[in-house]
Amino acid sequence: MPSGSPDRLSQLAIPTLASSPDAELSSSSSHDEIEVVLPGFHLTRPQNVHTDTDDSLDKAEKAIPGEKRDGDGDLEQGTAAAVRKRSSSSASQVGEWVGMLTGRIRGWTRSASDGSGTATPPTTTNPPRLPAGVRLGPVGPWDERFDAWLVRIRARRPRIGRALIWLRGPSPPWIETELPVFPLPFVGPQLHRFELWCSLKLAPMRRWRQFTTPVFLLAWLLGFVFLVRASFFTETSTPHGTPTWIGATDSYWFADTGCGINGTGCENTPGSTFVFRCPSLALDVELLNPYAIGADSISYDSLVVGGFDAEHTYRADSWICAAAIQHGLFTEHRGGCGQLEFVGEFTGFVGGEQHGVRSQSFDTTFPSSYRFLDAVSQTGCQDLRDDILGYDVAMSTVFSFFIRPSPQTWFWVLLCVGAWHNALASDPVSMPPDLEVAFERFAPVLFVGAAFWRHAWRWVAPAFENSGYILERTVWYLAGFWVSLDWIPINRLTPHDIQQEPGGLVAVIVLVIFLVAVVLNQLRVIRRTGWFFYYLKWYAVGGAVIGVLAALPGLELRLHHWIAAVCLMPGTAFVTRPSAIFQGFLLGMFIDGAMRWGLDSILQTSASLVGDGATGSPLPAFLTNSTNFASYVAEGIVAWEPISADLVSQGYDSFALLVDDVYKYSSPATNYSLAGLDASLVHYFRLAYQNSGTVGDFTKAATAFISNSTWIDPRPGPS
Structure with a gap:
């Protein structure tokens, strides 16, 4: 509904109406007036007279039952009523209204045509009344022109005009101020x-x-304030130290190139410990973009790798809170505290599902991992x-x-x-x-x-x-x-x-x-x-x-x-x-x-919409493939195609290589030595172009079994 425009009906100030149970309120369809029908006489007033007392009429509206307007005839009358002349002076309109009020009370009206005081009998036929709890909305110049256009359309094209008038509804529009009884036969009256x-x-x-x-x-x-302070701002102590708040996605390893060459930016001392505190509902947070783990990827799930070997070892990029819930330190609904110990390099992460958390397997070596220590009190650690x-x-x-x-x-x-x-x-x-x-x-x-x-x-x-x-x-x-x-x-x-x-x-x-x-x-x-x-x-x-x-x-x-x-x-x-x-x-x-x-x-x-997902940048291609891997194993390298002239013109100048999900190589060269890899383990290779140090999308992983010279080509598309 439009704001800032006073509705016509609410501007009429008649304090005595609230005490008159027989008063009736109606809107004229042929004059620029609002008509209030009192027992024995009629009171009319131009709609656009402005007064400052709305409350008395609002009370009157609540006390006056009305009748509904329906049918094409009433709609047509409403159309004609909306096309009206506006008075040029608000002050003169107020004077006219006062004069009409006096004349109505005395039983006569002043003729608008000749200005005489000839007495005329009150009108005996009333226009349709407004429904109870309804007042008229404002009518502006645009509405008047539009209603006049509807009248012309109906005269020329009756069917189209009737349809448009039906869509328009009543004019002036209604502003409803009350609710009807709940529309169920038995429940409604009882509820009322x-x-x-x-x-x-x-x-x-x-x-x-x-x-x-x-x-x-x-x-x-x-x-x-008391509950929020107790839940989040009260310092909690455990026998192992004061826990540090962490988020649902916090871990000790960043994806792809985030930890630098050989993961030196994410190193932790084996044997050191960390006491943490997790919020509740940590499992509601999921990966929105695919996350590569070896040759596989996960999305729309928590990032947890490992945890089901004999010592419950997790890969360092596993989300700590989700892994702790899987391990059984606390529940998702309350959060809690825990303590982990850094292990360092580990081989053979075993996945599984427990406590509503599913973890992935990773069958080769990763340079950083951790395990949970169970003896941590949960007193004061719960999220409220x-x-x-x-x-x-x-x-x-x-x-x-x-x-x-x-x-x-x-x-x-x-x-x-x-x-x-x-x-x-x-x-x-x-x-x-x-x-x-x-x-x-x-x-x-x-x-x-x-x-x-x-x-x-x-x-x-x-x-x-x-x-x-x-x-x-x-x-x-x-x-x-x-x-x-x-x-x-x-x-x-x-x-x-x-x-x-x-x-x-x-x-x-x-x-x-x-x-x-x-x-x-x-x-x-x-x-x-x-x-x-x-x-x-x-x-x-x-x-x-x-x-x-x-x-x-x-x-x-x-x-x-x-x-x-x-x-x-x-x-x-x-x-x-x-x-x-x-x-x-x-x-x-x-x-x-x-x-x-x-x-x-x-x-x-x-x-910005993609976030950490694939950006659609060009993908490099391996020269090493399933048919020639034996020869490359003999040479001790993995090779890929050089940068094309077209990509060089776009600014691509080097390559980034991930081996077993660890950033291992950044160079314009087109091969990587296999000498430092354990030939008894499976290895995964992902390659990307670099543009002035900015890394593009990585390929999906190529899988290499060096011991038997087997190479599985990467699937199409970015990882």
Whole structure:
């Protein structure tokens, strides 16, 4: 609904209406007037007279039952009513209204044509009345021109005109202010009676909410701070030392060339120990891009290699928290502390599955590894984010239903609580939570929240209070707000992820069906209330802007969580129960995206979208292959093709070689000596071009069995 424009009906100030049970409110279809029908006389007033007293008429609207307008005849009358002349002076209009009021009370009206005071009998036929809980929206010059165009279309093309008028709905558009009873034959009336009983019992709480609200919020804040401090900011000691917080993906080895030649940048002294502390829900973090382990690769799983040999040895690039959960040090839901010991070089990592964690095997040598030491107390090491979630859900429920804050207070409390719950409990950007980043992202969230209230929430949330449905407000808003998106197995809506991620295609199909159903329902409500073409206009403008942005070269359109919520929120500005669910859901979706990742750009380069995945750079080719490997073994080398002239012109000048997933070679030469390799073990070779020190994509692994001169060519594509 448009904001900033006063609606016509709410500007009419008649304080006595609230006490008149027989008063009726109607909108004229043939004059530039709003007509209030009182017992025995009629009072009319031009629609665009501005006054400052809205509350009395709002009360009158709640007390006045109305009748619904339906049918083409009423719609046509509505079209004619929307095409009206505007008065040139607000002051003169007020004078006319006062004169008409006096004349109506005395039983006569002044003729607008001759200016005489001739008495005329009151009108005996009334125009269609507005439904209960509905007021008229504003009508601007664009609306008047559009309605006049619809009249001309219907005169020339009746079928097309009727269809367009049906799509347009009532004119002026309706602003609904109350909810009907829950639409179930038995549940609805029972729920309504229960709401009335609760409202009666909790009436003192509402009268004193300006005092109870700050007291309750202070208690809520103190409890939240206590739980967050106990979970993340209290220093924990163990007999082996103070544990260090680590993230779910922390390890002691970086992929590909990250540790330097021969892994010298990731060396650890064998026998040294490290005491660590892991957060909860570490297994929710997965590899989004393929990760090569020998000739195989894994994705959409935790990175764990080894752990099932006799001494439970893990490769150094294994994620420590996931490996500790597999080893049984603590559970995923609470996190915990542990101690590991560095082993150094190890051969023959054995994979397996335990405690919900699957590890991979690696049948050759890796220069760094670790094992867990079991004697670590878990006292004070548990992550309390599940307790914080339960606490916030319970307190928000009590706040909404028992404290009964005003709609605007309810919105801002929900926004702030959600933002800080995300930053300090559910999805902190680091461990312990980084307050600097949280405050940096909180300010933009407040500005977007102001737009949410202005253009969507202020139309829907007050309707629950006007209707007395506080229990329903609590259920619908909080259900959408607190429900997590974790059940959808899609992290990035890219074609590759949809195809590769387990259950991704099914999830997208279900999501699309759900969104289509939601959009169709909202379109139905938008048409019924007369806002269809208004929203069509602005969404068409937004779609055109997005289309232009998507066409910019070198950039890709990325629909982040927060952008999707911002785009969809205006479509929920209608007084229905589904709108409340969608508003809560979209607000939680926006907060999750904005507080976890920040307000990322809607346009991003391919490199930023890929992250640590393949970039699509050229791939070198091995000269050594399955047919000639014996001759190369005799020479003691592995060889590959030189850089072509075309690639040289693009800046490629050397090669990078990984042997057994370790960076071994960086040179413009085209061969590598096998002299330092153990001939009794299998070995894996991956090759990439380098451009001024920047390494491109590596090939998939070629497998070499030196002892029997067997070579398995790499599969096509990058690793």
